Amino acid sequence: MQFSRRKFLELIAATGAASAASSVVSAKSGSHEQPNLAEGRQKGFTDKGWTPRTKIRQPNILIAVLDDVGFADLSCFGSEYVMPFTESMAENGTRFNNFHVTAVCAPTRACLFTGRNAHSVGVGNIAEWAQKGQPGYNGWIRQDAATMAEILSQQGYYTSACGKWHMTPLEDQNGTGPFEHWPTGRGFDHWYGFHGSAVDHWHPELFENVSPSYPDKQTDKVYHLSVDLADKSISYIQNHLAADPEKPFFHYIGFGACHFPLHVPAEDIQRQKGKFDQGYDIARTKRFARQKILGIVPKQASLPEDNGNHIKWNDLSADERRYAARTQEVYAAFIEHTDLQMQRIIQVLKDEGVYDDTIIIFTSDNGATASAGRNGMHDVRRVSYLGEPWAERLANIDLLGGELSQPANVGGWAQASNTPLKWYKSDTYEGGIRSPLLVTWPNGNLPEGQINSQYHHAIDLLPTLLNMANLEMPSSHKGYSSLELQGTSFAYTFDNPNAATRKGPQYYETLGDRAMWKDGWKAVTRHVKGEDFKDDVWELYNTAEDYSEITNLAEAEPERLRDLIALWYKDAERYDVLPLEDDTLKLYKASVPQPRSTHVFYPGMTRLDRLSAPDIYNYNSLITVEMAVQTRDVNGVILASGDSSSGYEMFVQKGYLHIVYVYTRDTVYSFKSSRKIPLGEHRLTVEINKTGTDSAVAKVALGSQRLGVMVLPKLWPIYTPNSGIRCGENRHAPISRVYRSPFVFNQTLKRVTVDIQIS
Numbered sequence: 198m199q200f201s202r203r204k205f206l207e208l209i210a211a212t213g214a215a216s217a218a219s220s221v222v223s224a225k226s227g228s229h230e231q232p233n234l235a236e237g238r239q240k241g242f243t244d245k246g247w248t249p250r251t252k253i254r255q256p257n258i259l260i261a262v263l264d265d266v267g268f269a270d271l272s273c274f275g276s277e278y279v280m281p282f283t284e285s286m287a288e289n290g291t292r293f294n295n296f297h298v299t300a301v302c303a304p305t306r307a308c309l310f311t312g313r314n315a316h317s318v319g320v321g322n323i324a325e326w327a328q329k330g331q332p333g334y335n336g337w338i339r340q341d342a343a344t345m346a347e348i349l350s351q352q353g354y355y356t357s358a359c360g361k362w363h364m365t366p367l368e369d370q371n372g373t374g375p376f377e378h379w380p381t382g383r384g385f386d387h388w389y390g391f392h393g394s395a396v397d398h399w400h401p402e403l404f405e406n407v408s409p410s411y412p413d414k415q416t417d418k419v420y421h422l423s424v425d426l427a428d429k430s431i432s433y434i435q436n437h438l439a440a441d442p443e444k445p446f447f448h449y450i451g452f453g454a455c456h457f458p459l460h461v462p463a464e465d466i467q468r469q470k471g472k473f474d475q476g477y478d479i480a481r482t483k484r485f486a487r488q489k490i491l492g493i494v495p496k497q498a499s500l501p502e503d504n505g506n507h508i509k510w511n512d513l514s515a516d517e518r519r520y521a522a523r524t525q526e527v528y529a530a531f532i533e534h535t536d537l538q539m540q541r542i543i544q545v546l547k548d549e550g551v552y553d554d555t556i557i558i559f560t561s562d563n564g565a566t567a568s569a570g571r572n573g574m575h576d577v578r579r580v581s582y583l584g585e586p587w588a589e590r591l592a593n594i595d596l597l598g599g600e601l602s603q604p605a606n607v608g609g610w611a612q613a614s615n616t617p618l619k620w621y622k623s624d625t626y627e628g629g630i631r632s633p634l635l636v637t638w639p640n641g642n643l644p645e646g647q648i649n650s651q652y653h654h655a656i657d658l659l660p661t662l663l664n665m666a667n668l669e670m671p672s673s674h675k676g677y678s679s680l681e682l683q684g685t686s687f688a689y690t691f692d693n694p695n696a697a698t699r700k701g702p703q704y705y706e707t708l709g710d711r712a713m714w715k716d717g718w719k720a721v722t723r724h725v726k727g728e729d730f731k732d733d734v735w736e737l738y739n740t741a742e743d744y745s746e747i748t749n750l751a752e753a754e755p756e757r758l759r760d761l762i763a764l765w766y767k768d769a770e771r772y773d774v775l776p777l778e779d780d781t782l783k784l785y786k787a788s789v790p791q792p793r794s795t796h797v798f799y800p801g802m803t804r805l806d807r808l809s810a811p812d813i814y815n816y817n818s819l820i821t822v823e824m825a826v827q828t829r830d831v832n833g834v835i836l837a838s839g840d841s842s843s844g845y846e847m848f849v850q851k852g853y854l855h856i857v858y859v860y861t862r863d864t865v866y867s868f869k870s871s872r873k874i875p876l877g878e879h880r881l882t883v884e885i886n887k888t889g890t891d892s893a894v895a896k897v898a899l900g901s902q903r904l905g906v907m908v909l910p911k912l913w914p915i916y917t918p919n920s921g922i923r924c925g926e927n928r929h930a931p932i933s934r935v936y937r938s939p940f941v942f943n944q945t946l947k948r949v950t951v952d953i954q955i956s
Contacts (some may be wrong), residue, residue, distance in 0.1 A: 246689025246696065247664045253640050256666050257555040258349070258447040259546075260658075261539060262309070263532075264302060264361065264456040265622055266633075267565030267614030270532060274633045275488040275616060277472070277480070278529055280536040282543060283635070286559055290637030291647045291691060294493050295698075297654045297714075298563055300622060300629035300707035302394065303336070303363045305562040305655050306451070310344045310383075312659030312682040314704070317772040318342040321706065323394060324367055326784040333773030336788070337364050337378040341677035345659050346384030349447045352668050357433040359426045360390040360451035368790045371921070372803035376407045385449075389429045392806075395577075396453040398422040398460035399600035400841050400930035402804070402920045409804045411928040414938070419462060423454055427538035431545045438549055445554075445666075450542070451562075454535040457569070457577055457605035459598060461530040466598050468533075469526035476510030476518065477525070477609040478503075484616040492648050498744040500617045504628075507609040508571050516591055517572060524573040524606035527598040553639040556665060558658065561632040565614030566622040569605035576842055577603045578913070579861050589863065601862055603842045617745045625705040625712035625721055627746055641665065641691075649690045651698035652714065652740075656684035664688035704768040709733070709779040713765035717741030720761035726779045735762055792816070796951040798836065800925025800942060807921040810838055811951040813885055813893075814914045819952045822847070822881035825945040831874055833942030835881075836949050837927040840920040843913055844932040847883070848940065849874060854904065856883065856897065857933035860911045867933075868897060868907040885909075924949055 272280040273287035274294075298305040303323040304315030311318050316333035319342075327336030338344060346356040358380050365378045370392045380388035389405045396402070401422045403410040414420045430450050437446050473480065481500070488494040503509075513521065539559070546552035574580045575593045596602045611621050615628035622629050637643065663670060664686045673679055685700050705712040709724030711733075719740045722733040737751040737758040751758050769775050778784060792812045798805070811818060822835055829852060837846035845858045852873030858866040874881075884896045895907040920930050925946050928939040 246693050246699075247686070248692050249667050250641050250665075251667075254554045255353075255445045256638060256641065257445050257551055258354075258558075258662060258666070259542075259555055260309070260447075260449045260558045261560075262306070262361075262449075262451045263535065263559075263561040264451070264453055265563065265566050266455050266532065266561040267611065267616075267628070268618055268631050268633055269484045269488065269616035270455075270561075270565065270614045271633045271635075273491070273635070274493050275484040275491065277483070277487075278533050278536075280533060282536045282540040283559070285543075286557065286635040286637050287646065289639070289645055290557070290635055291644050291649055291694075292493070293634040293636070293649050293651075293653065293687075293690075295650050295652045296560070296632055296634035297630050297652070297703070298561070298632045299655065299705065300563050300625055300710065302361070302456075302562040304707070306361075307338055307364060308655035308684075309658050310346070311338060311342045311680075312345075312656050312684040313342055313680060314656055314683050314772045316706070316774045317683065318680070319773075320364055321774065322708070322784075324363060324365060324392075325394065325788055326708075326781050327366065327788045328778060328784060329787065331773070331776070333775075334778075335366075337366055338383060339680070340377075340675055342680045343671060343674040344383045345662070346380070346447065346449075347674065348384070348659075348663070348671060349668070350384050350386070351671055353444060355437045355441065355444055355446045356385045356448075357387040357430075357437070357446070358385045358390065358449040358451070359388070359430045359433070360449075361396070361453060362388070362390055362392055362451070363394060365392055367788055367806075367808050371806040371809055372404070372407070372409045374407060379404075379407060381406050387433055389433075390426070390451065391453070395456055395458060396422060397458060397600075397603070397840050397842075397920075397930060398453060400920070401425075401453075402807075402929065421460070421462060421534075423452055423535050423538050426450060426452065427541050430542050434542075434545065435549065438551065452535055452538075455528060455531045457566075457574070458603040459524070459527045459531050459606060460600070460602075461527060461534050461598050463599065465530035465534045466526055469529045471522075472529065473522045473525040474518070477507075477521070477607070477613045478510045480610075481613040481616050484613060488617065494617055495744050497742075498617060499747055501619050501745050501747050504567075504612055504620055507567065507607075507612065510609065513571075520572060520591055520594055521607040521609065523594050523597055524569075524604060525610050527604060528606045528610065530598065556638040556641065556662065557636070559633075559635045563622045563632065564618070564620075564624075564629045565611040566605075567608035567611035568622075570608045573607040574605040575602050576861060577605055578842060579603075583861075600841050619746050620723065623707055623710065624723060625707060625710040626723065627740075629707070629710075630705055630712070636691075638665070643691050644694060647694055649687075649694050651687060651690050651696070652700045652703075652717070653687045653698070654684065654700065654703050656682075657687050657700070658684070660684045660686040661688045702764060702768070704765050704772070704774070706769070706774050706777070708781065709777050711765060713761045713768070714740070715761060715764065718757060718761060719746070720758055720765065721746070724779060730777050737761070792953055792955055794953050794955050796922075796953075798922060798924035798949040798951070800946045802924050804920075804929070805922040807838070810922050811953055813951075813953070814891075814912050817887055817954040818885045819954075820847070820883040820885070821950045821952070822879075823947040823949075824881065824942075825878045825947070826874055826876050827944060829873070829876070831944055832936075832940065833944070834923070834925065834927045834936075834940050835942060835946065837923045837929075837932055838921065839932045840930040841932075844920070844930070846927065846932045848927075848933070848936065849942070850936060854881070854897070854899075855933070855935075856895070856907055857935075858907075858909055858912075859932055860913060864911065866907065866909055868895070868905060870897070870899075870904045874899065883907075
């Protein structure tokens, strides 16, 4: 019989495994200390309804989180997609149909990682909308809130993460730190991923641990971020198993799928051809019927009326329907492609003999988004800042999903994604905050094919895992008295699937949208930006009986509504939710690092993040290049900033200077010197003077000799591209697309200075 890794693990001394699982590693000395279990117990995580699994190996933990994927988007929650991994989880584990998150991504991750409410740990919103001076909205997790990785690391786990983080201050996201709010500063031994909200899956801006990382794209294999994240996840797990197989691991993977831009290989899109021509209205109805058959929604549940903010499918023009169907083909391909990556990871766990010993959790960070509106988007940036003519959008239909697009699907599909729930991401109605959740653990003897309906929230995952793994909550962390867990374990539901929920009151808030749940009743209000919060109209639903929030009982139960609103304000005070703010543009401008008057770049330098890049959009500026040319064969990038949809760069090709400014892929401004750059030391200058709010003219000179003038009728804000500044080469996203990356400057490039006339 073949001697598998499982057989090897079974031969490991039980005492060694128990020691690794129960010891606590001192952060200061690295020595092992026995935890004070009595002190470690904290209110909210002890679960008497869970029968401890003993005489089995300490479980590994794998958590995977999708992005902007709605409640009905998984095939085992009602969708028509082909998702073998998800189906296998449903068959072999437990689904939860009443699991809740926050209405946007970073706060959900903060809840998941800490077992506390997002505002109480400082992540009431995303980092781009952080509010300095407001403890509930720092955009990063406070230090006395131990993270899941820190807790597990202290108790003998190897910890690793891949993918989206999005909980680092904007000014700290460059390659020189500080790194205390990066994943490796919050308990992960290794991290490979990205910081921001959206990511270009063809040309992502990645880091490994604390250093910029550049994937190898020189092979014949088409690069895609989801594949890369799965590859790195497999690598981290296998490397750990090779080095220390008796030690359990915790691995987290946060996919960028299916947040816009929707990027997926062409062959995956082709397989979806024609599947969505019937439209989102019929798709929603069919999903609801399928959910009833699956038992995902109660038999008495009803399908609400349309949200009212998208056009009925039959009222779209033929071209609009064709375009909308295409955007959904891309979305469907994206989610199925992601399911395949999870299959690959799980197969490795099986091949290595550790699958049965692994708790696997699969969920989404919030509901699907309808931000792309009636006609979707070919270029999110173009739509957001300039508008995108419908004729131009339609003309680019065949580019959707590829690297020349930055697309989002038509908003009507988001309502189908969230079936049978109302509203979307960013809303505190169920469409924004109820997510699919699947849990498996073969050796944990969890129910197979079970659907649990107890009400729970992302803050409940950490205490649940501590229960399941029979671990303790440390009483102190980094010299702090550890902030008390606020979640409630739902481990009891596995052994008691029909038990009543033990979840206490749960508040919600996102950009002024608010909700309060208690004992099956929910008060909720959908805030209108710019209006006084006091004027918001609250509604009341008996969610224990009214699964889809159809019948507003505010008038019938005014006292209950007043009590829930009062409870919301009490929790808002307790968890640092107040004061409320809804102006995202104001928050964004305040969060972006303040412009500097001078930037100096060097060849081969650490990539500077996009938000710290020189602001040549708002101010007059002067770019000065100091270089020495020793041969006549001059080639290479001098300075590049941008991504595959827009950006600018200076480079020399066959001796001629080129400046390319990509406003959009359809609007590109180019400059080429009339003569080659001669031998010798040179001072090349590009003087950019604003001629209007969004326009400028650039004077190009080599020393005292004028090389020409470049007219820039349109400029874009510096914070728009997904990628930062590179100097002396471009190993990242292609901008001009006239050379092969990395196109290193082959002469002596001393420095590039960018002076900004701020005053």
